[in-house]
Amino acid sequence: MRRIWIILICMILCLGTAACAAEPEEAAAGWPEPIQEEPAASPAATPASTQSPAPVPTPTPDPTLKSGVESEAVKALQQRLGELGYLDIDEYTTKFGPATERAVRLFQRQNGLAEDGVAGEDTLARIYADDAKECTLPLLGVKIGLDPGHQRKGNSEQEAVAPGSSVTKNKVTSGADGRNTGTPEYQVNLDVALKLRDLLEENGAEVVMTHETADVDISNQERAKIMNDAGVDLALRLHCDGVDDSSVSGAMMLIPAGEHAEGFEQQSRAAGEAVFAAYLEATGARDRGIIARDDQTGFNWSTVPICNIEMGCLSNGDEEALLISDEYQNRCAQGLLNGIAGYFTN
Numbered sequence: 001m002r003r004i005w006i007i008l009i010c011m012i013l014c015l016g017t018a019a020c021a022a023e024p025e026e027a028a029a030g031w032p033e034p035i036q037e038e039p040a041a042s043p044a045a046t047p048a049s050t051q052s053p054a055p056v057p058t059p060t061p062d063p064t065l066k067s068g069v070e071s072e073a074v075k076a077l078q079q080r081l082g083e084l085g086y087l088d089i090d091e092y093t094t095k096f097g098p099a100t101e102r103a104v105r106l107f108q109r110q111n112g113l114a115e116d117g118v119a120g121e122d123t124l125a126r127i128y129a130d131d132a133k134e135c136t137l138p139l140l141g142v143k144i145g146l147d148p149g150h151q152r153k154g155n156s157e158q159e160a161v162a163p164g165s166s167v168t169k170n171k172v173t174s175g176a177d178g179r180n181t182g183t184p185e186y187q188v189n190l191d192v193a194l195k196l197r198d199l200l201e202e203n204g205a206e207v208v209m210t211h212e213t214a215d216v217d218i219s220n221q222e223r224a225k226i227m228n229d230a231g232v233d234l235a236l237r238l239h240c241d242g243v244d245d246s247s248v249s250g251a252m253m254l255i256p257a258g259e260h261a262e263g264f265e266q267q268s269r270a271a272g273e274a275v276f277a278a279y280l281e282a283t284g285a286r287d288r289g290i291i292a293r294d295d296q297t298g299f300n301w302s303t304v305p306i307c308n309i310e311m312g313c314l315s316n317g318d319e320e321a322l323l324i325s326d327e328y329q330n331r332c333a334q335g336l337l338n339g340i341a342g343y344f345t346n
């Protein structure tokens with residue numbers, strides 16, 4: 001009996017202890033929770049979290065180099081483009097200017113990349129690749145001036161035909177008109193010049209144009225001065241003929257002669273011969289010869305090698321049809337390009 005009592009007393013004690021031990025757990029479960037959870041549930045309520053926002057993952061620095069950027073990376077880029085033959089400047093600098101942009105464009109064009117003149121990630125990767133393609137442009141470093149003859153409206157005001165001369169001519173005449181369609185000469189000249197500009201640039205040349213739209217008023221004297229100021233290696237004036245005899249067709253090359261051509265007469269003749277031969281070959285136009293002239297305002301005010309292609313006769317119906325066609329104009333431009341490239345690479 002006594003033993004049973006002891007067991008009973010022990011059981012009662014054990015139950016009581018268990019009840020006491022359980023009490024804190026129950027209390028803990030229902031009491032401090034809100035305080036502990038508050039910061040996690042509402043970070044905005046904690047001043048510390050607004051003062052120290054979670055750091056944004058740092059992106060890789062943008063390697064893009066473009067016009068206006070100034071850095072050592074630009075200098076390295078110039079050096080690399082120079083090694084590959086796309087850039088020809090006297091001294092490498094840290095400035096991304098027009099020459100660098102032009103070199104980047106050339107690289108992009110020759111390597112099938114979108115041509116935007118911006119050295120972004122893709123372009124840079126290709127430029128610095130071990131097997132980067134070297135430049136193969138025949139006219140790199142050559143500056144060509146193009147003067148599409150005439151403009152929408154002629155200007156009959158007078159200007160001296162040569163420096164120091166009292167002889168004057170119209171500032172700019174309106175040019176010939178197509179015999180059958182009346183297509184104005186300035187339109188054909190401009191169309192071919194723009195095509196030639198693109199071809200020249202594709203081949204690495206820097207191109208200076210007196211104008212790229214017909215709605216200008218630039219005298220022949222001013223056109224020559226634009227070329228002089230730009231220091232072009234060769235200026236090419238593009239014209240078509242209009243003659244009284246409508247049976248006459250064919251192309252002609254005019255080159256400068258006389259006292260005002262001193263210093264660049266031989267170069268002008270050599271360039272004129274090369275360009276004319278290639279033009280005739282590409283177009284099949286009849287050869288009306290190379291004529292030296294000392295009465296051309298556009299020649300006499302020039303200080304750089306210059307020549308003047310008369311691409312054909314708009315006064316001849318058949319030749320007019322050719323001259324106003326896109327396909328023939330492409331051949332004209334290609335022939336002129338071939339001649340210019342031949343002259344500068346031989």
Ligand SMILES: [Zn+2]
Nearest residue numbers: 149175239240
């Ligand atoms: Zn003309």
